[in-house]
Amino acid sequence: MNNFKFPYSRADVNKSDIKAVVKVLENQYLAQGNVVKNFENSMKKKFKVSDAIVCNSGTAALHSVYRSIGLDKKNGIITTPITFLATANAAKMCNAPVFFADVDSQTGLMTPKSLKEAFNKVKFKVKAVVVVHLGGHICDLEGISKIAKKNGSYVIEDACHALGAIYYGKEKSYVGSCKYSLASTFSFHAIKNITMGEGGAITTNNISLANKIRLNISHGMIKEKRKMINSPKDSPWYYQMRDFGWNYRASEISCALGLNQFKRIDRIIKKRNLTANLYKKYLSSNNNIILPNFSKNLYAKGWHLFQLSIDFKKLKIKKHLFMKHLSNHSIGSQVHYIPLVNQPYYKNNVEKKFLIGSNIYYQNTISIPMYTSLTKQDVKYISRVVNDFFN
Ligand SMILES: Cc1ncc(COP(=O)(O)O)c(C=O)c1O
Incomplete structure (x- = not known):
């Protein structure tokens, strides 16, 4: 791709991005620090959500949401086949079944009609409908969320292509504000609208979901004493694990790039x-x-x-x-x-x-x-x- 004078996509990296990354390197505080937190807070503020969680890829974001809502052998998703592999693969990581709804032949998007048809055919319990805002074009979130709700399913937005877009529904809201969904996921891969090199994020208004996702991206490890079961007294070193998790954390270095880009x-x-x-x-x-x-x-x-x-x-x-x-x-x-x-x-x-x-x-x-x-x-x-x- 990079051999072309005009590749189909290219990152937008400027001098202030480089400065932001160098500043982190000079501080030598490279993981689990304030830059990750600042990036999350910036996202929370812009999208007016209760939680934003940054992680190290869009795939990690999807997997963490899927696992936290309880996808498993019996609880699967409906999504569309015109998407990157990760949208469905992340469900397979939970051993969950995937049913593919058709898309509009012109836009490539799931429609309320194609979702309704999918619900008529699917044979397993659909825990979530995962819409993909392909190329940055937004699905009919109001129409789709009504059908999902009627069928007892959550809506998850794979918004990896749509950072910065506004959904013009009854009221206008940024993609990521989760007005019609339980959670939105983003990728900050090298050629997305903003980049961390590799990176991702989840936004949600559901506090208990956010807590589960935070555990999933960091080994299932609880550090706050008030959340532990029977934590020993006088043991500041103590951490606890009740379920396993991954290391899906993003570094301060990549978050410095992501945050600086997010600002513009x-x-x-x-x-x-x-x-x-x-x-x-x-x-x-x-x-x-x-x-x-x-x-x-x-x-x-x-x-x-x-x-x-x-x-x-x-x-x-x-x-x-x-x-x-x-x-x-x-x-x-x-x-x-x-x-x-x-x-x-x-x-x-x-x-x-x-x-x-x-x-x-x-x-x-x-x-x-x-x-x-x-x-x-x-x-x-x-x-x-x-x-x-x-x-
Ligand atoms: C629609 C969609 N979903 C998920 C992903 C996965 O994101 P990542 O590459 O950051 O893991 C991508 C990235 O290409 C994507 O385009």
Whole structure:
């Protein structure tokens, strides 16, 4: 990916990020310190939630939520197949079954209708519906949460693509505010809207869930005396473990980067929105391409990806030749995602034949460069190369 002049994604690291990381290194306090806490508090304040927990990946965030709500052999999830492996894999880490609901063929998102159909077919108890805000486009949270509630399931938001986006429901709220969900999870992997190199976070308004998640990310280890059972007196060294957990903690170093980037998330989204609108300007006259949905509201989309929908089959062109054309001009592109049910590990899922929208989405959709350092000239150039392919 990095060999291209224009990769499909690139991190936004500036001098103040570097300064923030160096400051931590100079302090030599590298783990479990104040920077992690400050990052969590910043997130809590911005999203107006009772808890934010930072961890070392989006996968760790998902796994910690899944385990803390009690996923197991008999309690599974419904999610969509157009997502990164981790959304479903984290349920498998709890030995939990996964049922795949279809997506809208144009947006790649779960819809209330596709969720309803999934509930009619699923054979196990669905503890949670996990929505994926693909590419930074937000699912119909109100519609989906109503159906989930009716079926006795929680809603979890895999918001790994949607940091900084606002959901315009009855009232507007940041993704991560958990107005319609039990918890939201984020990834701060190198190419997400903000990065810690590798990292993640969970937000929730449920205190008891947050406490369980905190145990899960740190060996199940209790350090507060008031939470222990029969802690011995006069034993300041004492810690207690009642259930096992992982080491999913993030370092002070990576949190320094994450926190510093988080402070400018609104600016990052504004820039991504600008880039999306430039693509719209240069590509909307191309009848071979359907552009992603736009909104009149500046922060309504996270714009983690910029995805084109092209009916390759109808146009009798090969997707790989389009990608080759782009790469010949030093432009990276990617497919997000291969449906999970196409993976050998998930191939026995019975719902595969019903996933018509997912299959169309997979066939037609391709991501082209989207990141903050793209200039107007860059977007113009990339759009020209895209348009040239069809001439
Ligand atoms: C939708 C989605 N969910 C989960 C993850 C997992 O995040 P991480 O790579 O930080 O473990 C990713 C990351 O690529 C993702 O895109």
